Structure formats: C-alpha cells, structure tokens
Amino acid sequence: MRGSQHKKESDNLLQCIGEKLSKSTDLEQRSLGTSDQQVNLIYLKSVSHSATVNRFVISPFFEMKDEKGFEEYIASFPGSKPSHDIKEILELLLGGHVGIFFSDNKVYLFDAVRVEAGSVADAQTEVIVQGPSDSFNESLEVNLNLIRRRYQSSDLKAETTTIGHKSKTKIAIVYDETRIEPEVLKELKKRLDGISVDILQAAAELDKYLSGNKYRLFPTTIVTERPDRAVFNISEGKIVLLVDTTGFAVVLPAVFNDFFTAMDDKLQVLPVGWFLKGIRYLGLILTVLLPSFYVAFTSYNPEVWKVQIALLVAGSRATVPYPSYVEVLIMLLMMEFLTEASLRLPKAIGPTATTVGGLILGTAATEAGLVSNIMIILVSAVAISNFVIPLNMMGFTIRVVKYPFILLATLFGLLGIVLGLVGVIMYLCSLRSFGKPYFKIFGIDRVRITNSQKERENG
Incomplete structure (x- = not known):
C-alpha cells in the first residue's frame, strides 16, 4: 500500500x-x-x-x-x-x-549537460565590440541549445512545424508563454499554415513568405544570427523562428526602432546608448537625404546656401559636362558596384580590390572633370552613413530609398524632397508587423507593462 x-x-x-x-x-x-x-x-x-x-x-x-x-x-x-x-x-x-x-x-x-562549443562559430554579419560572439548554425537542436542555455525558464516553449513539400524544412516556434500575446502567435501559425512552397532553405526566405506583401519596401521581421538578440527579444514578448539548415533566426513582430538597436547598446550606460542610437538615426538621415539635397541645392534652390558656398560648388562643377543628378547617379551607382563586388569577391582579395578600385575611380573621375571634388566627399559620406545601421536588412532597404528622393529632387527641387519625406512617413505609419504599429519609435508597449505588473503582484 x-x-x-x-x-x-x-x-x-x-x-x-x-x-x-x-x-x-x-x-x-x-x-x-x-x-x-x-x-x-x-x-x-x-x-x-x-x-x-x-x-x-x-x-x-x-x-x-x-x-x-x-x-x-x-x-x-x-x-x-x-x-x-x-x-x-x-x-x-x-x-x-x-x-x-x-x-x-x-x-x-x-x-548530462550538452555544451555545443566546437561547432558554434563567431557572428559574421552582426559583429559587436563587447558581449557574446557566438552565432546560430545549421542545426536546429544546436540553436535551441544556444537559446535554452541563456533562457532557463519553464515558460519557454518550442513548437515545431514543417514547411516545404520537397525540403520538409523544420521550423521551431520559440516563445515565452507568459509574455507572448496570443493574437500574435495565432496570426503567425495561420500564416505558416498558409505557406505552400516546395523548397525552403533560408530564414530570409521565410521572412518574405510571412510578410504577405511581396512589394513592401521595409522589413517587418528581423533576421538575425545572434542568439543573444533572439533571447533578448523573447524576454520582450516576441517570437523567434528557428529554421533548420540555416544559421539565422526570424524575430517577430519587429518595429522600425528595432533595426537601429545593436546589442552593444544594452552593455553601455544609458547616455552612451542614447548617443549611439542617435548617431545611427543621424546616419539614416544623411544617407537618404544628402544626395537629393545636393541635386536640389545645385540645380533648383542655390539661394539656400550662402554666396561663398554656392560659388565654391559652382567652381567645383565648372568642368562637369552634365547636370548634377547625372553626376550623383554615376557616383552612387559606382559605389553600389563596389559594395556588391566586396560582398561577392573572395575574402582574401575583396577589401583590397574594392579599396584600390574606389581610389582609382574617384581620383581618375575627378582629374578627368567627370565629377566634382565635392561629389566624391558626398558619396563617401553617404556610403559610411549607410554602414552604421546594425542590421543588413534595413541597410539594403535604405540603399534603395535614396533613389526616389533623387528623382523627386530632380523634378521638383526642395519641394519634392519634402513631399517624399511626408510620403515615406505616411507609408511607415501605415505598416503593421503582425498587428503592431511599425513606426512606433518611442511608444511604450502596454502589454509589456501589464506583464511586469503581474510579475510584481505574483512576486
């Protein structure tokens, strides 16, 4: 008994x-x-x-x-x-x-602790100065191990589904059930069930299918290779999708501000973190608007500048045989070619080839009178500003966004830039990431406050 x-x-x-x-x-x-x-x-x-x-x-x-x-x-x-x-x-x-x-x-x-150390490589696309340097790899179980080692809670759930009629790719849905919003999880499962493809091989490919709009310009989910970023977002009430056979994870829902947050910011004192994020937003403004401002001030609205600056720019462009918008497009496209070449060339020769090519092209174009000296400075500033964005998905988008502004500046001058800014802001405000307002930069998540209040009451 x-x-x-x-x-x-x-x-x-x-x-x-x-x-x-x-x-x-x-x-x-x-x-x-x-x-x-x-x-x-x-x-x-x-x-x-x-x-x-x-x-x-x-x-x-x-x-x-x-x-x-x-x-x-x-x-x-x-x-x-x-x-x-x-x-x-x-x-x-x-x-x-x-x-x-x-x-x-x-x-x-x-x-019987399983420690995956030898097969886990350092992060390559999201490098930080301090903090963990490991990254996801192609094994779903190893990626779950990397998350569970950092988030040892019984509230962490991992559900598995399969996508791909031929590839049968396993997808793990990882979330904290006490912090997640049930509506977001329900919507995610509905969209996953609606995906009908033969082959799924990459996390970015899954992001494209989840968005529902193939013509969208801005990313509405984060594709990351860092386990610490995934764990941080899980603690914030978000969902992480781990895709078997790829070393990246999808984080959702994602708002505009998330793409300008680096994991270094969490390790800095508060004023330093604010300063670094402000630098990234300043870089965003420069890389998007600087070329279009050059076109507008040179061809349409030179009265905005002081007389000395207007004469300086005019003297610099004295030998350039075509309008300013052609000059800007030539140099920006050359910079795009160099960026793409640096990505596709072997790592051993990529940086050297693109650096030497950029110097030769810039020097030769200036001496030949095809572009102005100021244009070389402007293109360099635009390229550097674009690289301060921590996540490549947003960086690729910003590389595209600046060209419509150049077109508007070519047609309407400074007025076109203002209309373009209004249009982009309206578009961002209309976007939703699984029901969440996308352009919520400084908003406070009411659900997160509710969860913290419940934890304090229970504690």
Whole structure:
C-alpha cells in the first residue's frame, strides 16, 4: 500500500513537470522496465547529451535488471543529486540534467549537460565590440541549445512545424508563454499554415513568405544570427523562428526602432546608448537625404546656401559636362558596384580590390572633370552613413530609398524632397508587423507593462 502511494506521488510529480514543459518539441520522456519495476526519465534533448543518457543511464539499467541496484548506482554517480523540489527539478532540467523517477518516490537529477562549443562559430554579419560572439548554425537542436542555455525558464516553449513539400524544412516556434500575446502567435501559425512552397532553405526566405506583401519596401521581421538578440527579444514578448539548415533566426513582430538597436547598446550606460542610437538615426538621415539635397541645392534652390558656398560648388562643377543628378547617379551607382563586388569577391582579395578600385575611380573621375571634388566627399559620406545601421536588412532597404528622393529632387527641387519625406512617413505609419504599429519609435508597449505588473503582484 505504501509502495503504491509512493508511486502515485512520483507519478504526480512527473506529470506536473511534464505539463510545465509541454509544447516543447525537444522534451523527451521514457519509461524503463516493467510495471513492477519502472523507472521514468524526462529531459530536454536540446540541452542534454543523448549519448551520455544512453551510455550511463539507459544501458546500465538493462544490464543490472534491478531497480534497487540501479538506484544505488545513480545515487553514487558523480554529478547526480536527489531532489523533490519541483522548482529545483525544473531549473536543473532546463540546464541539461536528466530527471530519473523511481517507483519508491525517489527522484534523482543526473548531469548530462550538452555544451555545443566546437561547432558554434563567431557572428559574421552582426559583429559587436563587447558581449557574446557566438552565432546560430545549421542545426536546429544546436540553436535551441544556444537559446535554452541563456533562457532557463519553464515558460519557454518550442513548437515545431514543417514547411516545404520537397525540403520538409523544420521550423521551431520559440516563445515565452507568459509574455507572448496570443493574437500574435495565432496570426503567425495561420500564416505558416498558409505557406505552400516546395523548397525552403533560408530564414530570409521565410521572412518574405510571412510578410504577405511581396512589394513592401521595409522589413517587418528581423533576421538575425545572434542568439543573444533572439533571447533578448523573447524576454520582450516576441517570437523567434528557428529554421533548420540555416544559421539565422526570424524575430517577430519587429518595429522600425528595432533595426537601429545593436546589442552593444544594452552593455553601455544609458547616455552612451542614447548617443549611439542617435548617431545611427543621424546616419539614416544623411544617407537618404544628402544626395537629393545636393541635386536640389545645385540645380533648383542655390539661394539656400550662402554666396561663398554656392560659388565654391559652382567652381567645383565648372568642368562637369552634365547636370548634377547625372553626376550623383554615376557616383552612387559606382559605389553600389563596389559594395556588391566586396560582398561577392573572395575574402582574401575583396577589401583590397574594392579599396584600390574606389581610389582609382574617384581620383581618375575627378582629374578627368567627370565629377566634382565635392561629389566624391558626398558619396563617401553617404556610403559610411549607410554602414552604421546594425542590421543588413534595413541597410539594403535604405540603399534603395535614396533613389526616389533623387528623382523627386530632380523634378521638383526642395519641394519634392519634402513631399517624399511626408510620403515615406505616411507609408511607415501605415505598416503593421503582425498587428503592431511599425513606426512606433518611442511608444511604450502596454502589454509589456501589464506583464511586469503581474510579475510584481505574483512576486
């Protein structure tokens, strides 16, 4: 009678832990032995080493064929400890331990932590000065491991779905169920179910299918290779999509301000973080408007400048045989060619070839009188300003946005630039990222405040 009572208590504890860790596709539960002598295992495959579990837990059990002896073996094994505290059990399970439940109500936590260090490379596209340098890789389980090691909470859920009739690509939906908005999760699952493709190979490809509008200009989700960025966004109530066979994750919903936030900002004191973000927004304004302002002030509105500056610009352009907008387009397209060449060339020769090519082209074009000296300075400033944007997705968009402004400045001068700014702001205000206002730069997330209030009340 007492044995059955112990078994019932152990089963209740196991069931409670299973419910806490439900909706996680990396959850593994196993029953060893017969109904009389039964041992239950529970662990997370993404943070526990399966080979260690098979070698030091499962195999010895079947070799001994005795529950009592196996219990003594587990109790004497280094790295195992008994526990009946559900909070402690959950913490250790999320850290990579294996829960072993015996029929006499004994529970042991066996150390089988899986550490992925050798196969994890440093981040290449989102480099920061301080903080973690590791990045996602092509394995879905390794990526889950990188997230769970940083976010050891039973509220973290990982659901799996498959996309691609031919590729059968696994997608893991990772989120904190206490912070996520159910409407966003429901909308995401609806859009995932609506994707019908044969092959899915990249996270950016998934982002394109999720947006629903193939002609949109600005990205509405973040594609990142950094686990620390993914974990930070999960703590903010967002969803992370991990795509098997690719080293990038998709973060949603994303607003405009998210694309100008680097992980370095979280490590700096508050005034320094504000200054760095202000520098990025200033770079955004310069790279978008500087070429169009040059065209407008040179060809339409020279009265805006002082006389000395107007004469300086006119003297610099004295040998240029075509209008200012042609001059701007030639140099900007040359810069685009150099940028693309630096991306496609082998890393060993890419920087050298593009640097030398840029210097030769700039010097030769100036000496030949094809472009002005001021134009060389302006193009360099535009290129440098574009590179201060932390995320490449937004950087590629901004490279395109400046050309419509040049067209408007060519046709209408300064008035065209103002109309273009109004149009872009209206377009940004109309965008939604899974129901969230996209141009919410300084807004406060009401749901996040509600969650923090609930945590304080419960605490």
